[in-house]
Amino acid sequence: MYYLASTEHTYRDAAREHLGRAENEFERGDYFLAHYLSGLAVESHLRAHLLRNAPEWAPRHDIRALAKKSGYAQIASAELSSRLSENITVIATRWRSNHRYYSEREFLDFMTELRAEFNKRGDCRKNQARTLFNAAFEIVERGEKQW
Amino acid sequence: MVDPVKEILKAESPGMELELESMSSGKDTGDAVWTGFDGLDHLDRQKLVRDVLRSKLGVEAQEVSILLTFTPTELHSMQEA
Numbered sequence: 270m271y272y273l274a275s276t277e278h279t280y281r282d283a284a285r286e287h288l289g290r291a292e293n294e295f296e297r298g299d300y301f302l303a304h305y306l307s308g309l310a311v312e313s314h315l316r317a318h319l320l321r322n323a324p325e326w327a328p329r330h331d332i333r334a335l336a337k338k339s340g341y342a343q344i345a346s347a348e349l350s351s352r353l354s355e356n357i358t359v360i361a362t363r364w365r366s367n368h369r370y371y372s373e374r375e376f377l378d379f380m381t382e383l384r385a386e387f388n389k390r391g392d393c394r395k396n397q398a399r400t401l402f403n404a405a406f407e408i409v410e411r412g413e414k415q416w
Numbered sequence: 417m418v419d420p421v422k423e424i425l426k427a428e429s430p431g432m433e434l435e436l437e438s439m440s441s442g443k444d445t446g447d448a449v450w451t452g453f454d455g456l457d458h459l460d461r462q463k464l465v466r467d468v469l470r471s472k473l474g475v476e477a478q479e480v481s482i483l484l485t486f487t488p489t490e491l492h493s494m495q496e497a
Contacts, residue, residue, distance in 0.1 A: 343441050355462050358484045362493075383493075
């Protein structure tokens with residue numbers, strides 16, 4: 270059997286690729302997929318930090334736990350701590366790895382329960398996907414700069 | 417820094433639950449769970465806790481790195497997933 274173990278480098282590459290795909294899907298108007306890929310990019314990026322800093326810790330698909338255990342917080346300067354905290358909280362609350370099993374209807378119900386982007390004008394689904402993509406972009410970009 | 421940060425935030429935000437740990441850099445990271453975050457967007461939550469820390473700790477407030485802010489409902493939803 271062929272099995273390729275992920276490394277910090279493969280996770281970093283995957284994060285960048287997922288982010289690129291998320292942007293493409295957003296432009297195409299597939300906001301559900303853009304949302305899912307944005308969160309997946311963040312999970313992949315945090316896993317890269319985890320393998321570099323704490324490889325003994327076994328992760329789940331849990332952004333909150335990964336943010337705390339991965340060592341990502343070490344890269345946050347005083348000026349960026351608040352912004353990155355905000356972004357990671359957005360991903361942790363709005364993204365689930367099991368969204369890949371959701372129908373569009375279930376996903377909308379999930380976001381409705383969170384009241385995500387309810388106060389903004391325009392297409393709610395587009396706004397939600399944009400918020401998640403922007404948060405993911407800042408998390409991954411900052412992590413890449415400080416790698 | 418973990419203990420003073422916890423004391424300040426708990427005193428200013430009754431009922432807030434905090435999980436904080438010190439990193440090798442000496443900075444703190446973790447999360448805060450509080451009903452008072454309900455109805456606030458994520459930017460305002462950060463502003464609230466950072467303003468409290470700055471007012472009490474001054475420049476040392478910068479030793480708090482990533483601090484995630486959740487409502488109990490959000491935490492419950494994440495734990496169920």
